[in-house]
Amino acid sequence: MSSTAILAGPPRIALVGNPNCGKTALFNALTGARQKVANYPGVTVERKVGEFLSPAGARVQIIDLPGTYSLRARSPDEEVTRDVVLGRFEHETPPDVMVCVADATNLRLHLRLVLELRKLGRPIILALNMMDVAEARGCRVDAGALSAALGVPVVPTVAIRRHGVRGLLDQIDRTVALASGSSAALSGVAPCGWSEPTASDLRAYHREVEDVLAAALRDAGRPSLATRRIDAALLHPAIGLPFLFLVLFLMFQAVFAWAAWPMDMIDAGLTWFQGTVGAALPDGLLKSLVTDGIIAGVGSVLIFLPQILVLFFFILILESTGYMARAAFLLDRLMGGVGLHGRAFIPLLSSFACAVPGIMAARTIENRTDRLATIMIAPLMTCSARLPVYTLIIAAFVPNRTMLGGLVGLQGLVMFTLYAAGILSALAVAFVLKRTVFKGAREPLLMELPSYRLPSARDVLLGLFERARIFLARAGTVIFAIMILLWFLGTFPAAPDGATGPAIDYSFAGMLGHALAPLLAPIGFTWQIAIALVPGMAAREVAVAALGTVYALSETGDALSGSLASVLAADWSLPTALSLLAWFIFAPQCVSTLSVVKRETNSWFWMLAMVAYMTLLAYGAAFVTFRVASALLGG
Incomplete structure (x- = not known):
């Protein structure tokens, strides 16, 4: 050539x-x-x-x-x-x-x-x-x-x-x-x-x-004198871990506090847009598709963009300042207690954004059994796609009030608890895996600790821009397509003449929801939740969009002019809401994550093993949560 x-x-x-x-x-x-x-x-x-x-x-x-x-x-x-x-x-x-x-x-x-x-x-x-x-x-x-x-x-x-x-x-x-x-x-x-x-x-x-x-x-x-002085404090055995946990706690508090105003603005804009479009279109299938299918569905997800950007802002800051490597160093002993390599922290932290790059980041772990163990637990970290589900349920059932003199928000504390539950569950699963399936000597952590540096505003903004672009592209393609399909399944076939009850009961989606209802009834899930879980396998946040579409097509659709959270608060019991939160801590992974697991491990076995163990954990956790909550709070 x-x-x-x-x-x-x-x-x-x-x-x-x-x-x-x-x-x-x-x-x-x-x-x-x-x-x-x-x-x-x-x-x-x-x-x-x-x-x-x-x-x-x-x-x-x-x-x-x-x-x-x-x-x-x-x-x-x-x-x-x-x-x-x-x-x-x-x-x-x-x-x-x-x-x-x-x-x-x-x-x-x-x-x-x-x-x-x-x-x-x-x-x-x-x-x-x-x-x-x-x-x-x-x-x-x-x-x-x-x-x-x-x-x-x-x-x-x-x-x-x-x-x-x-x-x-x-x-x-x-x-x-x-x-x-x-x-x-x-x-x-x-x-x-x-x-x-x-x-x-x-x-x-x-x-x-x-x-x-x-x-x-x-x-x-x-x-660097500054680096040595900072490390003397932040890597101190008595200070390092409490400071790291404080940083993580403040991060999850900020996900609610900082994002509240832009979320309200997006919500108000979407409500105005839905009303304007609805008033301009004549009654019929087109109006239902646009307002109940596309706007109600995709809009239910778009509202959470500010929270996802706040979460990524903190992750980018931790990476660019050099603190991420210190966090891995601090958690090496804790993770070593359950048999994980210290380098597993970075893939697990990346999984808070999305399990896909988190699983791919496990490639930096040289030992194959350590790498497999990290891959198998990475999806238990609370990815940003779960954030819309958590936020929706918390907004519907957790009062928006503060504690400790206004320093701690109750909603943010619940969010932190959910993230902590995912972390502890991952460590528990790793403890079992490393003593059964992935036995082997643990290798020491060897890594370079870079000097602390001020984050570049340009790099942070570019990272946030890329994340927003990916999220909006997903909303405009995957979620958009699924919402159109779900609207079709929730609209056809039409209810027969003289039928009683919501028209969606007679549609394909309603039939599917009612067919799955007996299987999910022991954990308190409604038939609407059953419908939402199916498209939620494509992407976690689609579950929220699906609920928006399902309720928009039901008799309670008029209530969506207020908010989906208020509809859920009126339609669900508190034990059902808590059960769904427990389900999503362990929920079987989206298709993208499972495909990456298959490619990274070059095996169908590990992908299917992940689906099996996470489904069992999700159902078991939801069952226990629903039964205990029903006993204590009443159904």
Whole structure:
């Protein structure tokens, strides 16, 4: 293949680097909102791809590869990075240029990867990131000497500053221009200059790293005094865990407190829109479809977008400040008590957002049994898709009042309790699994604790924008389609002449709900809940949309002009509401999660095992909750 053929498309740049080197911040600085997330062919590892215009006006495609310490891949994430730079993916050419990102404050750790990449014989640029932090610590790196020692261009960068990547952009133009004249560099032929290093090669790498540092590092600087002082407090045995739990508690309080006003605004807007559209359309099937099916269904989910964004805001802050790694360190002993690896904390915390990326994050755990155990319990973490269900029921049955002098909201406290129940259940399941199915010695936690840094407002906003985009796209596609189908099933066939009761009773959906009702009656579920649980398998939040549509099509539909929560408060007993909350703590997973489990484990067995054990837990917990609540509170 000629170089001209390759350059018919934009040059492809790969960002490679160790974890916590600021690679994602650099990717955001280069691409802004011009990025998208997909999966690599045949695997569930995410690929972030973006584009930018270089100073010379060239359109450049850039790929943010998973972090790795070496091309000696020891986890699925690292395998993807290795295979991309080696050109092992079928139908995908190797990157034309590699930008290796290194933390300037910790060159000794990062140079080993640079030396491995250099052996591939492809154009490389070394981006010395976080130079501002390095200089503040008195660390002086001679970029020219480092470039001479390595034989590659070296560019200092500060990804979080507005003009902190200008030098890198200029160097990309120069490197691409040079590479375009070399058909060998851009031939699309997988490089052959790398092989798994032996023990003697590893020692040679170590000596070469020391030689490079001796030539280029003028002053190693001093460790961050602020980081050491903060860690002295936050990693203290008596302070660390209580502080972490306080952070998590405040996070769940904020999910209610901060999101209340925008949720009210969205609710009022949707109510106005539904009334306006309803008044403009003549009575008939079209009006019912639009108002009762689409607006009532999709709108019931859209209202929870502010809460999901608040939750993700905290997760992004914890990640960008460097506290996430400390949380894993603090919980290592606690998780070790049930047999989990300390690295399991990050996949489990990611599962609070969504079980899909949480399960995929388990790839960083090298031991297979530890990885499987983490995958099997990750869905027990309360994902953001459960949040609309929890919020709806809490709003309907828990008074909106404060405790402890107004410091703690009762609704937020109930939400925190539900999240805590999911965590404790996951630990209990892990305890059983690690002593039965996944027996084996527990490996120690070895991880780098990055320096604390102030979060980048741009990176946080981009993360929230991406989450909002995904949520709205899901509402506009999956939920939209399911609501139309559910409206159809809830409308047809029409009730016969002279029939009594809601028309939905005679529809396909009503027949299904009433057929499932005897099976769910022991746990207090109504036939409306039975209908909602079926589409809820596609996505958890669809259960809320389904309830909105079902009640809009029933005799109580007029009450939806107020709120769905008020309808449920009037139609359900408190034991039923508590039973449904218990069900959703353990509820069988959505189709997306189950498909990822199958792909990550490469086995139908583990996927089916997850469905079985979570269904049994959900039914058992709901049964006990409903019976105890009925005995204490009355049905």
